[in-house]
Amino acid sequence: MAEFLTHAGLAARHGFFTRRGGVSVGAYATLNCGLRSEDDPAAITENRARAARALGADPAGLRGLRQVHGPAVVEAGDPWENLPEADAMVTRRPGIALGIITADCAPVLFHDGEAGVIGAAHAGWRGAASGVLEATLTAMEALGAARGRITAVVGPCIAQASYEVRADLRDAVGQARFFAPGRDDAHFQFDLPGYCVARLQAAGVAAEALGVDTLADEARFFSHRRRTLAGGGPLGHQLSAIML
Known part of the structure; x- marks a missing residue:
């Protein structure tokens, strides 16, 4: 069975999936959900x-989505003929699961239970810095959500x-507060989940990181x-998803 983690802060059905419980082999073993990898398409499906x-x-x-490390957000409804170039989705339609793929970037899931609105965002440093998290909140508000009711979890x-x-x-x-000293003066250690949580909290929502x-x-x-540290090669992606 596909293995996933959850967080008590999200009341909607959701899962931060691991790489366990799929059918892919080799470097993609086993639950590779990346739509653009060179894995067997049947295995990805x-x-x-x-x-x-x-x-x-x-x-x-x-x-x-066709994720591009930007701030674009789309509303998910009927199936798309082609994947939109965007890094976040929102919906208020039950039965639609919003799925983000990552392999170090932050998957962020959102929920406003009173309004019945959910969101999901892919936030690497570039997307987070360009405002994808705040753009997701704005798109949720357009569907009736309120920032004071939204909870968000960084996976x-x-x-x-x-x-x-x-x-x-x-x-x-x-x-600078999100960067610790590195091995020398030219290197630093970046706190991506802390940065995402701080931006969300500054935008007025309750946010936590899974850690x-x-x-x-x-x-x-x-x-x-x-x-990258191993010298390259194939790369799988895990899925994070939320649904009403």
Whole structure:
């Protein structure tokens, strides 16, 4: 069965899926849900169907995006003919599962239980800095949500201890408090989940992080940085999804 984590702060059905419980093999073992990888397409389809069913959703109701590390948000409804280029989705339609794929970036799930509105966002440093989290809140408000009622959870992503960056990234983010000293004066350790939580809280919503490091936990999670440190090769992606 597709394995996933949950957080008590989200009342809607949701799952931060691990890499366990799928049918893919090799570097993609086993629950690779990445739509743009070179994995067997039939295996990806089955993996995503298993994840949907684990949440109690019809696999046909699982929506995905062509994620581009930007601030664009779309409303999910009827199936799309082509994947939208966006990094977040919102909906108020029951039975639709909003699915974000990650491999170190932060998956963020949102819920306003009173309004019956959910959201899901892919937030790497670039997307978070460009405002994708705040844009998701604005899109939820357009469907009747209120920031004072929204809860948000930052799922498994690369943790500060694992995320070494250079000064150019620190300067692009522009908030020194999220950077700890690194191995020398040219390197820093970036707190991506802390940065996402802080932006959400500053925007007026209750937000927490799951506190799971994708790079450090190879048994449960794919990691882009781990792959890079190993010299490259194929890369799988885990899924995070939420539905009404």
